[in-house]
Amino acid sequence: MVNYVIRRLLLVPLILFGVTVLIFGMLQFLTPVERSALYVRDIPKNERALEGVIKQYGLDQPIPVQYWKWLVGTRDPHTGEIRGGILRGDFGYSRTASEPVADLIKRRFPATLELALWAVLPVVSGGVILGVIAAVNHNKPIDHIARIFAIVGWSFPDFVFGLLVLMFFYADLKWLPPGRVSDWANQVIMSPEFHNYTKLITLDALLNLRLDIFWDAVRHLILPVVTLSYLWWALQMRVTRSSMLETLRQDYITTARSKGLAEKVVIMRHALPNALMPVVTLGGSTVVGLLGGVVIVETVFDYHGMGLAFAAAAVQLDVITVLAFTLLNSLIMVVAYVIVDVLYAYIDPRVRLD
Numbered sequence: 001m002v003n004y005v006i007r008r009l010l011l012v013p014l015i016l017f018g019v020t021v022l023i024f025g026m027l028q029f030l031t032p033v034e035r036s037a038l039y040v041r042d043i044p045k046n047e048r049a050l051e052g053v054i055k056q057y058g059l060d061q062p063i064p065v066q067y068w069k070w071l072v073g074t075r076d077p078h079t080g081e082i083r084g085g086i087l088r089g090d091f092g093y094s095r096t097a098s099e100p101v102a103d104l105i106k107r108r109f110p111a112t113l114e115l116a117l118w119a120v121l122p123v124v125s126g127g128v129i130l131g132v133i134a135a136v137n138h139n140k141p142i143d144h145i146a147r148i149f150a151i152v153g154w155s156f157p158d159f160v161f162g163l164l165v166l167m168f169f170y171a172d173l174k175w176l177p178p179g180r181v182s183d184w185a186n187q188v189i190m191s192p193e194f195h196n197y198t199k200l201i202t203l204d205a206l207l208n209l210r211l212d213i214f215w216d217a218v219r220h221l222i223l224p225v226v227t228l229s230y231l232w233w234a235l236q237m238r239v240t241r242s243s244m245l246e247t248l249r250q251d252y253i254t255t256a257r258s259k260g261l262a263e264k265v266v267i268m269r270h271a272l273p274n275a276l277m278p279v280v281t282l283g284g285s286t287v288v289g290l291l292g293g294v295v296i297v298e299t300v301f302d303y304h305g306m307g308l309a310f311a312a313a314a315v316q317l318d319v320i321t322v323l324a325f326t327l328l329n330s331l332i333m334v335v336a337y338v339i340v341d342v343l344y345a346y347i348d349p350r351v352r353l354d
Contacts, residue, residue, distance in 0.1 A: 020067075036050075040083075071087050092320040096309075104321070108308075110198070111305035114202060119225045119228045127232060130233060131237040131243075134146035138245060146237060162227045177220060178301040194210070201213065224298070246275070247271045280344065285336075288329070292328075
């Protein structure tokens with residue numbers, strides 16, 4: 001088990017190196033002037049000054065030299081300050097947000113993380129539970145209902161479903177508003193008396209003993225979480241059901257039943273662990289999608305997270321910001337799939353012997 005985990009961890013630097021090469025290759029489609037946004041906030045209008053910036057930061061040098069400076073940064077000869085360098089967390093300047101991309105990520109990522117933490121349990125567990133119930137009751141009414149539920153959910157555009165629940169629960173009933181918090185709660189959060197320990201509003205509200213703000217934040221989270229859950233449940237349920245049906249047809253399941261084991265024991269101890277392999281892979285993709293920012297859902301509910309910032313940058317052709325978000329999402333993906341590989345070894349002992 002330990003050797004298996006070590007082998008997987010040793011692959012991470014190589015994968016990340018490949019990711020950075022791909023992202024840097026995309027940057028090469030930009031002109032040196034456009035790439036100067038990685039180092040300077042205001043691109044000079046004067047042609048002579050512009051040539052000085054390009055020369056100063058090596059944007060006219062060979063690609064390997066540019067790649068190295070993009071990774072570690074380059075020193076300003078006048079101030080001695082190191083600018084750029086993704087290894088230092090400097091991704092350039094966001095023209096859309098009028099601030100460094102790193103500051104934009106710090107400001108928006110907690111909102112996306114909070115949404116992901118609230119959504120991941122119902123998103124993953126709900127689909128698995130529905131899939132198991134449908135497989136165990138194969139071709140019974142409950143199975144047909146679950147399959148219809150999955151087909152409708154998978155074919156439903158997320159923005160349409162989001163708008164429908166928003167119109168019903170907010171426009172008609174005035175129960176569950178969009179956004180992250182109400183205006184009055186935002187004023188309290190921004191005040192000196194409120195301590196933002198984690199930037200996760202629900203957690204910080206509990207730490208500040210402000211249950212009113214906690215409930216307000218939860219009210220704003222319900223509709224995005226429900227929308228994400230319903231759309232992902234459809235896919236999770238279909239994968240779990242198919243995997244479970246295939247597992248239930250295996251000989252060792254028939255043997256377990258012939259020994260007189262209770263059906264619940266056969267399902268939970270013998271069938272489910274072996275049926276979870278494709279579900280774990282899908283779960284990893286789900287977590288990556290949630291942490292990377294769910295663009296449509298955040299846009300529909302005006303939830304100011306990474307997805308909404310990514311959409312704004314893409315619409316305004318802010319390539320530097322888009323590629324920085326792509327790099328961050330790739331990093332999250334690599335880490336998530338390392339965790340998935342470890343879970344594989346935990347669920348299926350055969351994997352660690354490969």
